[in-house]
Amino acid sequence: MTYCVFRLGDHLLAVDATRVQEVGGATRVTPVAGAPRGVAGVVTLRGEILTALDLRLWFGMPAGAAAPAATVVVRDEREPVCLLVDQICDVRGLDSSRRAPVPTTVENEAQSVVAGAYELDDGVVLEIDAAALVESVAADDRTERR
Numbered sequence: 001m002t003y004c005v006f007r008l009g010d011h012l013l014a015v016d017a018t019r020v021q022e023v024g025g026a027t028r029v030t031p032v033a034g035a036p037r038g039v040a041g042v043v044t045l046r047g048e049i050l051t052a053l054d055l056r057l058w059f060g061m062p063a064g065a066a067a068p069a070a071t072v073v074v075r076d077e078r079e080p081v082c083l084l085v086d087q088i089c090d091v092r093g094l095d096s097s098r099r100a101p102v103p104t105t106v107e108n109e110a111q112s113v114v115a116g117a118y119e120l121d122d123g124v125v126l127e128i129d130a131a132a133l134v135e136s137v138a139a140d141d142r143t144e145r146r
Contacts, residue, residue, distance in 0.1 A: 050081060068086060
C-alpha cells in the first residue's frame with residue numbers, strides 16, 4: 001500500500017495516499033469559537049472551506065507549539081479535512097504484512113486514530129486511519145473544548 005508520510009514534531013505519521021487529496025505549504029487558519037478540541041479552525045483552499053485539524057493534541061503535544069509548515073488534505077466519505085503538519089516527507093510503499101499493532105506508548109487520544117506502526121530505517125511510522133480521524137471530529141467525542 002502507498003502512504004503519504006509526514007512529520008509532526010518528533011513523530012513520523014502516514015496516511016493512505018489514496019485518501020490524500022492534496023499537500024501544500026502553510027496556510028492561514030481561522031479559529032472557530034466552540035470548536036472541538038483538536039480542531040484548529042477552518043482554512044480556505046481553492047474556494048472550499050475545510051476543517052483544519054491540529055494533530056498535536058492527539059499526540060500529547062501542546063497546541064501551537066510551532067506553526068505548522070505544511071498541510072495534508074485527506075478525504076473520506078464524509079468530508080475532506082486539512083491536517084496541519086510540520087513537514088511532508090515522502091510517498092512510500094509500506095508492506096501491510098509488516099504492520100505492527102499500535103504501540104502502547106501512543107497517547108490515549110491518538111490510539112483511536114492510529115491503525116498501526118511500521119519500523120523503517122529512519123524511525124517508526126504511525127499509520128493514521130483517515131476515516132477514524134474524520135469520524136472522531138464529527139462525533140466530537142472529546143469532552144474538553146477550547
